[in-house]
Amino acid sequence: MVITDVKRDKGSRRIAAKNSARGVIGKNVAVLIAGFAALQTVLFLLLVAGQAVPDKPIVDNLVKAIDSGTYGPSGLPDRMGGVSDTFTECVVVGTGLGDGSPDDSPWQQAGYMPRISNCEKGVGDLRALAAGDTASQGQYYKYWAGYTAITRPALAMVGLEGLRILSGAMLVSSLIVALIAVAGRLNWWAATALLGPLLLASNVFSTPSTSFSQAISISFIFLSTALAAFGAGRSTTRLIAFTGLGAALFCYVDLLTTPAIPWALASVVAAAVTFGHARNFKQGVLAGVIAAVVWPLAFALTWASRWAIAAMFLGFDKVVEHVAGNVEFRTGGDFGHVSDTFGASTLRNANYWWDRIPTSHIVLILVAAAAVIAIILSVRRNGVSSILMGAVLAAPLLVIPIWYEVLRNHSQIHDFFAYRGIPVGFGIGLFALVVAASIQMKRVEVATVRPHEPEKLVANTKERGDDELHR
Incomplete structure (x- = not known):
């Protein structure tokens, strides 16, 4: 009984x-x-x-x-x-x-x-x-046009030139926040590796004075990255909430410029931060997968909610007809020099970056050299398997060429800003290798314990765990 x-x-x-x-x-x-x-x-x-x-x-x-x-x-x-x-x-x-x-x-x-x-x-x-x-x-209801909450008051008060200054301040501020967020959860080497190639091999810093709308969008890319870093490594609910918020805010202000960039950045940052926090690779990969699913889902649902709101004012049939026509054109519509060949969109953007951006060659050499150093350090610290860890962590960069090929019309017509995905991809790859090199994996220690000393073993084990976390 x-x-x-x-x-x-x-x-x-x-x-x-x-x-x-x-x-x-x-x-x-x-x-x-x-x-x-x-x-x-x-x-x-x-x-x-x-x-x-x-x-x-x-x-x-x-x-x-x-x-x-x-x-x-x-x-x-x-x-x-x-x-x-x-x-x-x-x-x-x-x-x-x-x-x-x-x-x-x-x-x-x-x-x-x-x-x-x-x-x-x-x-x-x-x-x-x-x-x-x-x-x-x-x-213009096919986009949220959320930038009007910023642009209209600014234009009324300080004019176009003042709006450019404001967009520059947004760009710099959001960049600082993103760098601090990633460095705070990981380290400055990782943060620099992630965003350095984009900053050094693209026209990002010209956008406030020549393309302020792009500066606003890029600001929200950095914000989305920071939110992913803040949300990762604590709870799944927090990760979903912060990642989804970043995607929704980017959808709000953007005009379909480079959604693959914040999507990829949020995914790799979520994976790396969780990996660094738990020192468990599987948990990191799971967090990256969650972010990779949540980000486009929140982005798409936010966009769809905009169309639903517009339908209340204009009628459902009109909105559906207009949106369907735009989706069809952006994914495969005929337009001048657009090629339907698989890989053509990725190649065109890569060629634009290589041929038009004067620092691209130097940055590629620096990235390659840094990657070699990171691999050597990673192998010395965590063994040969760490190379595979870095490769898996870098998987979100595949979002960028996939986006290029799915939206080939958009990617080829707008290669003069869509190319930024190329340096971002290199940054993600280097970031993953640096993270793999800088995180000490857990090691299981085998100890002989006398029957009368179990409490001492527990205390010593806890001390070693705390020391590792603080280190």
Whole structure:
């Protein structure tokens, strides 16, 4: 009877533990879903706040920019070996302008998001609006256009030049946050390896003065990376929440520039930080897989929620038709020099980086040399198997060529900024090797214990574990 009662007690405890775990998981899932829904609401309210800024001071300041020659034109050189994205600049500063109807409220305008034309026709549109006339107008609900929560107040108060300064401050600040986040959870060697190739072999630092919209997007790439570092190594719920937040915020401000970059960065950082925290490679890989799934899912759901909001104002059929046409074009639409050959998109971006960015050759040599040093140190510390660990950690860089090939139309047309994925890929590879070299794996120690000294062994083992963690 005693044995039977003990078995029953154990079985009851197991069932209670399982039910408790299910309850915790269910609660966490509910919190994540509710948080995501609340975030979408906040993002839309920020659009409304941006649209509440009066158009007149924005238009007046943009006309001043036209007169001073700082508005457009498209295709200006970035003075760092490539071409600036002034076309998108004109689109961004014109987003939110051109009332669909004088009676439309900021709430309605945020729903369908009015927009004047690009650089070529934008000059005429802005002068017409300044004169009190109507302008050629479109609707830009296929993107969130969350940048208007930043651009419209800035344009109204400090004009286009002031907005460039603000975007530069955002770029530098977010970069510092990302570096500190990664270095704080790992080390400065890893943080430098991760972002160094992008900073030294791309036109990132030219963007505030030549392509401020790109500077804003890159700022949120750095923010997404920092959030992944903050969220990793603690709990799965925290990792999902922080990774998803980074993806949603990037979707909010971006115009489909380089989503593969923050996706890959968040995944590799989540894996590396968890690996460093737990000193368990399997846990690190699992965290990387979770981040690699959560990031695009949160990105896609955030985008879909924007279309759902637009459908409430414009009708479901109209939104679906417009979105489907854009998706079809970006994945395989015919456009001039776009090639359908497999690998053509990756090769074109790699060639752009190699041929147009003057520091690409030197950076590649530095990355190769640093990689060799990291491999040697890694093998000395953790054995030959550490090379495989580095290769597995670097797997998220594959997201970049996959993105190039799936969205071949977009990747080839916009190679003048999509190429940044190439130095980011090298940075991820080097980062993975540095992490593998800098983390001391756990070793199981075998000890002979006398029957009367178990407590002493436990205490000594705990001390060694604490020392390793602090070291």
